Amino acid sequence: MTFWSALFNRDTRFEPDTSKSPEWNRGAYLAEALAHCGECHTPRNLAFALNNRKKFGGALTAGWRAFNISSDKATGLGAWSDDDIFSYLSTGHATGHGTASGPMGEAVDQSFSQLAPEDIRAMVVYLRSVPAIASADLPATLAPPAPASHKDGGGTPDPRGKMVFQGACVSCHGWTGESSLSPFATLTGAWAVNDPSATNVAQIVISGTRRHTPPDAVSMPAFGSAYSDVEIAAVANYVTARFGSKPSRITAQDVAELRKQTAQ
Numbered sequence: 713m714t715f716w717s718a719l720f721n722r723d724t725r726f727e728p729d730t731s732k733s734p735e736w737n738r739g740a741y742l743a744e745a746l747a748h749c750g751e752c753h754t755p756r757n758l759a760f761a762l763n764n765r766k767k768f769g770g771a772l773t774a775g776w777r778a779f780n781i782s783s784d785k786a787t788g789l790g791a792w793s794d795d796d797i798f799s800y801l802s803t804g805h806a807t808g809h810g811t812a813s814g815p816m817g818e819a820v821d822q823s824f825s826q827l828a829p830e831d832i833r834a835m836v837v838y839l840r841s842v843p844a845i846a847s848a849d850l851p852a853t854l855a856p857p858a859p860a861s862h863k864d865g866g867g868t869p870d871p872r873g874k875m876v877f878q879g880a881c882v883s884c885h886g887w888t889g890e891s892s893l894s895p896f897a898t899l900t901g902a903w904a905v906n907d908p909s910a911t912n913v914a915q916i917v918i919s920g921t922r923r924h925t926p927p928d929a930v931s932m933p934a935f936g937s938a939y940s941d942v943e944i945a946a947v948a949n950y951v952t953a954r955f956g957s958k959p960s961r962i963t964a965q966d967v968a969e970l971r972k973q974t975a976q
Contacts, residue, residue, distance in 0.1 A: 716759065716761070719759070719761070720759065720761035720762070721761075726740075726741050726744065726745045728741075732841075733837070735833070735834045735837050736834070736837050736838055736841065738831070738834040739833075739834035739835040739836070739837045739838030739839070740838045742827075742831055742834060742835050742838075743835050743838050743839065747819070747823065747824070747835075749768065749781065750762050750764070750767065750768065751773075752771065752773045752774075752778035752815065752816075753768045753769075753770060753771060753778045753779070753780070753781050754766065754767050754768055754769065754771060755769060755770070755771040756771065766845050767782065767842060767843070767845065768780065768781045768782040768788075768839075768842050768845065769782055769784075769788075769845030769846075769847060770787075770845075770847050770850075772911065773815070774814075774815055774973060775911075775915060775970050775972075775973030775974055776814045776815055776816075776911065776912055776915055777904075777907060777909065777911045777912050778815070778816070779847075779850075779903045779907075780845060780846075780847045780850065781839060781842070782842045782843060782844050782845040783839070783840060783841070783842055783843065783844045784844035784845055784846050784847070785844070786846065786852035786853075787846055787847035787850045787851075787852065788844060788845065788846075788847070789839060789840075790844060792806065792809060794833075794836050794840075796808075796809055797836045797839060798829075798832050798833060798836055800812065800820075801820065801824045801832050801835060801836075802820075802824060802825055802827070802829070802832050803820070803825065803925060803926050803929075804816070804817055804820035804821070804825070804923060804925060804929065805895060805896055805929070807895060808900075808901045809901055809902070809903075810898075810899075810901060810902030810903055810904060811895075811896045811897075811898075811902070811921075811923075812923075813904070813912065813915075813916050813921045813932075814912065814915055814916070814919070814921075817921055817922070817923055820923075820925055821923065821924045821925045825925040825926075849907075849908065849909070850903070850906065850907060850908075851906055851908075851956075851957035851958055853957060854901055854903075854906050854956075854957060855900070855905075855906060855955060855956050855957045856900070857888040857889055857890050857900045858887060858888050858889050858900075858954050858955055859887070859888070860887055860888055861887065862874070862878070862882075862887050865887075865954050866953040866954045866955075866959065867950060867953055867954060868946070868949050868950050868953050868959065870946045870949065870950075872942070872943055872946040872947070873946035873947045873948075873949055873950025873951075873953075874950050876939060876943050876944075876946060876947040876950075877947050877950055877951065877954075880935060880938075880939075880947075881947070881951075884897045884930075884932070885897055885898075885899050888900070889905070889954070889955040893930065894928075894930040896923070896929055896930040897930055897932070899951070899955045900955060902955075904916070905951055905952055905955040905956040906952070906955075906956040906957050906958070907952070907956070907960075908952065908956070908958040908959070908960050908961075909960060909962070910948040910949065910951070910952050910960035910962040911962075911970070913948045913951050913952060913960075914944055914945070914948040914962055914966070914967055914970050915970055915974060916932065917935050917936070917939070917944050917947060917948060918934065918935070918936035918944060918967070918970060918971060918974055919934050919936060919974050920932045920933045920934035920935070920936075936971065936974075940964070941964035941965075941967040941968050941971070942964045944964075944967045945962050945963055945964045945966065945967045948960060948962050948967075949961060949962055
């Protein structure tokens with residue numbers, strides 16, 4: 713570890729950048745030292761250290777995909793407004809961009825939602841300055857709402873996906889993906905359903921979401937014990953095909969591996 717630390721873990725404290733504003737430095741300290749956003753959102757190199765050449769470019773961690781939060785306009789936060797980012801960090805939801813789930817939902821509930829508004833604004837300023845990193849595995853264009861009729865729009869050859877969605881999902885999410893129950897249940901515009909790996913879609917089906925912020929936030933029950941790996945793979949593929957830009961091809965074996973990581 714001595715050699716690894718010498719290469720990748722400099723024993724230094726945070727030092728303000730005098731060329732930047734006090735607000736930028738405040739955001740940098742919060743994002744880097746306290747929230748350690750890079751631990752999830754920055755990919756790792758062969759030595760399992762953070763690859764800061766792709767800082768905040770997105771990574772897989774703990775069985776979930778932590779999406780690109782660099783300033784890239786197509787696959788990062790570059791096209792989000794300041795208010796969108798502020799809302800997502802403070803409440804776990806941004807209209808048109810989706811709702812935080814899994815580890816990010818937990819971070820919002822237990823950490824970001826407790827910060828002062830000026831702390832969140834400072835983090836937004838800092839995130840805006842992170843160089844753009846394009847995510848090659850994510851679509852540059854997100855899918856629009858699906859047709860109102862279940863007979864129209866995308867789907868999969870496997871009928872089990874639509875059957876599970878119709879039985880367990882459509883009452884909250886709707887056939888269009890725009891929920892009439894709560895904006896927290898809207899799928900349209902969410903990175904999760906536009907991710908062709910369907911990692912987070914499958915994880916949400918397995919584990920559900922348990923949101924506490926804001927008080928009226930809608931949580932989703934876990935269906936991991938109600939459906940088999942085959943059925944969860946089928947519904948995840950159906951969801952990405954109907955509501956995303958590119959259908960996924962996740963398998964029952966993939967779902968089984970995600971279950972193991974969720975249980976750790």
